[in-house]
Amino acid sequence: MKKTRYYPFERNRYFYGKLLTVRDFESEQKYFNDKRRMMNRLLHGSGVLTGLQVVAVDEKSVSVEMGAAIDALGREIVVPSPMTLKLSMMDGFSNNEYAKNVYLCIAYDEKEKEPVHAVANSSVRSDEINDYNRVLESYRLFIREDAPEPAKLPLANLTDQTIVLYQDAHVRVLQTTPRYVNPGQLFEMKLRFEKTLRVGRISFQYELAADRVEAIDGNSILFEEPQDVQESEYEMSVLLRADSSVGVKATIGVVGSTAVLKLDDKQLELQPQSVGEIQVIGDAVRERLMTDFVKQSLEASLEAPSEPCIYLAKICLIQVGPTYVIESVEQVPFGEYVYNSSVMYRLARTNEYRDETSGQFVTKSKVKTLAPGQPPEFKVNFNKAISELSFDLGIPAGGGSGIAGIVSGVVNIPVEPFTKISVSPFGKATKSFFSGEILHGLGEGNVLIITSLEESSEDAFSDILSSGERVYGGASDVFKGTEFEPDAPEVKIGTIAYPQKGTFRIGVKVQQTSEPSNVRVRWWAYSAEMASAVSASAGSDSLDEALSAMREAASAGSGTE
The missing domain is CATH 2.60.40.10 (Immunoglobulins)
Structure with missing residues (x-):
């Protein structure tokens, strides 16, 4: 099959007394095959659907596990049972040099099978004529020694x-x-x-x-x-x-x-x-x-090489004496996978979380001098799209900064199903779950930790209203029974700080839940100097007012795009 264009589609039209020939039956098969393959290509793409792992079984051979794939022409490739092959015996493997990387590829193939006597041809030829009764949709495995463009x-x-x-x-x-x-x-x-x-x-x-x-x-x-x-x-x-x-x-x-x-x-x-x-x-x-x-045009969407293949593995070889040894096997080196809609839905519903002990932020700061007597200014902006945290600080003339810093992050705390662990006076089953130790990066000493429950919605309506992301401060149960009710289980959040280690831990107490989920908690850690600066910028004289000012700054930092 050399062509990549399936359309226009043409199907048989039947009528009483129509003489059916080989061309008619082939046209019937072609009509359905072409439509299915075009939809495969446009709806799903190309790549590995499932299985097809490549495993080194010894120093010179690999095994291809059973699995399925769709090639760039929309044709289904099925490997019904594992295949073990010696690399040097495969098509495309040359013996001129052994210290190299080679690529194991799979491509769609067809094989004729089941030979039978051709009755129609026997009337014109005296010798016995055989033809094949079936076409087996199969595959072929081969080696390419050059990486694709x-x-x-x-x-x-x-x-x-x-x-x-x-x-x-x-x-x-x-x-x-x-x-x-x-x-x-x-x-x-x-x-x-x-x-x-x-x-x-x-x-x-x-x-x-x-x-x-x-x-x-x-x-x-x-x-x-x-x-x-x-x-x-x-x-x-x-x-x-x-x-x-x-x-x-x-x-x-x-x-x-x-x-x-x-x-x-x-x-x-x-x-x-x-x-x-x-x-x-x-x-x-x-x-x-x-x-x-x-x-893009339909032809551009269907554009593909006439003989496409899928790169199943990159196999790294080293030379040992006069021969080679398989050193390592990398699966699907160019990411040619096809994910079905169910998988994509579940992935979209899963809250990915960043390991805050290794996550990286890009920070930038700007300091300006204010007129004497003006209150200090402090603004925090966080651009989530590019992980950029920016600080704008205004200091009155004659004053010193003395500000150590502020850091923010998110942790996902897994919550497992449970029935009854501890029961409150109101008869609700509760259980506590905890994060690992989180390095806040402000060094040793006391810090102030503020936490909020965070949620994100994947539905298009929330995106239109810019309400897909929500950060709940304080007790989220005040929204229970309203359109603003959080999807996560009802939780209470607490923190433990370890001043000598420069770390802290977050715990959540969850009411009875029936299915596993993640509670996503956003945290802000303030050093003593930063807390004082924010308190001064808000003109607050009490701890409650300082906390309120810091929450406003933190909310502005987490919500700015």
């Missing part, structure tokens, strides 16, 4: 652009940047280094050629492979900020004269590289990406 992978350019900075038989350096960013937005450029094992330790140094973007940590880029580990793939991120202009094109590349790429002490010769392009737009990036996707 990034632009040719399914949906490769939908959200990002990947360009090749360097490539040879042993090393490939890729640069990935987003297609769209907003003015002033912080974003990441990713550099990916792919190499064969034991080819030497890679290092890459160059000056960033950037137009309409700036590197937060400077234009000098340096990557050195770690000494204590050796992998076949590494990735590093470079934090950049977009220009404040709207409707401009930013470019990112390499200043060629400054680039030095080495394997151990051997310097590789770099050729002129491509340049990555980023559009700086004023509207929402997600909406622009979706608009690009739905507005």
Whole structure:
């Protein structure tokens, strides 16, 4: 099957006395196959549906487990039973060099089976004529020794652009940047280094050629492979900020004269590289990406190679004497998966949480001098889209800052079903659940911890009303029985601080629940100096007023987009 265009559709029209030939029956099959395959391609995409794990069974062979996939032409590929294959016996595997990375691929295939006597042909030929009675929809497994071009992978350019900075038989350096960013937005450029094992330790140094973007940590880029580990793939991120202009094109590349790429002490010769392009737009990036996707032509949506395949595994080989040994197997190295709607729904309903002990925020601050006698000013803004926390501080002339800081984060506390643990005087079963120790990052000493219950809704109506995200302060049960009632179980939240360790723990007491869930708690940690500054900026003389002022600042910080 060489063509990628299924339409226009044409089906048989039957009438009494119609003479049916082979062409009619083939047309009948083609009509239903083409429609199904086009819908597969448009509705589901291409990639692994389930199974098809690749496992090294010994030093020279792999096993492909049973599973199913859809290729780029919408054809179903089913592996009904595990297959064990020796790499050197597979199509595409060459014996010229063993220290390399190879890719195990699967493709749709058809095989004719069940030979039978062809009665119609016996009238015109004297010898016995056989033909095949069935076509078995099958698959074929083969090896590709070259990595695919990034632009040719399914949906490769939908959200990002990947360009090749360097490539040879042993090393490939890729640069990935987003297609769209907003003015002033912080974003990441990713550099990916792919190499064969034991080819030497890679290092890459160059000056960033950037137009309409700036590197937060400077234009000098340096990557050195770690000494204590050796992998076949590494990735590093470079934090950049977009220009404040709207409707401009930013470019990112390499200043060629400054680039030095080495394997151990051997310097590789770099050729002129491509340049990555980023559009700086004023509207929402997600909406622009979706608009690009739905507005593309039908032919562009169905575009695919005439002989597509799915990359099931990257197999890293090392040379041992005159032969090879399988060192490692990486599953589906280019992320070619298909997720069904049920899985996507459950993933959307699951509250992802960030491990606050390892999460990273980008912070920026601005200090201005106010006229003498004016009250101090303190504003906190948190842009969740780019994880940027900004502080604006106004200090009266002649005053000192003395402000240590404020940190914020979110923790998900798993809640398991239970029936009766402890019963309150009102007859409700309750149980307490606790987070692990959370490092607040303000150092040793006393801190003030403020907590709130946080929820997010995935329905479109809430998005339209900008009420999809909600942060409940104080007792959330005051909203019970109203349209503002939280979806989470009724909880009480408490905290324990460990001043000598610079950590704290959050606990929730939950009333009886029948299904597992997560209670999402947002927290703010204030140092003593920061609490005093916020209290002064609000003109408060009591602890309650100071807490109220800090909650207002915290709410502003968590709600600003």
